[in-house]
Amino acid sequence: MLLLFRKILFSIAFNFSLFLILMIAIQNSSQKNKVNLLIAETVSLPTSFIIGVSFICGSVTSSLLSFDYKERN
DSSP: OOOHHHHHHHHHHHHHHHHHHHHHGGGGGGOEEOBOOOSSOOOEEEEEHHHHHHHHHHHHHHHTTTTTOOOOO
C-alpha cells in the first residue's frame, strides 16, 4: 500500500512540475489557435500550451493505468 501511495505522489509531483515549467515557458508565445470540440470552440490558446497540456494529460493517464489495483494474496 505504501508503494502505491509513493507512486501516486511521485506522479502528481512530476506532472505538476512539468505544468509549472510549461507555464513559465509559454509566457512569450505569440502564436495562438482555437481547439474545435464536438460542441463548441475554445478560446484562443497558445499552441505550445495545447501541446504541453495534452502531453501532461497523457503522462497522468499512463501513470494511473500502470498501477496494479488487484489484491495480492
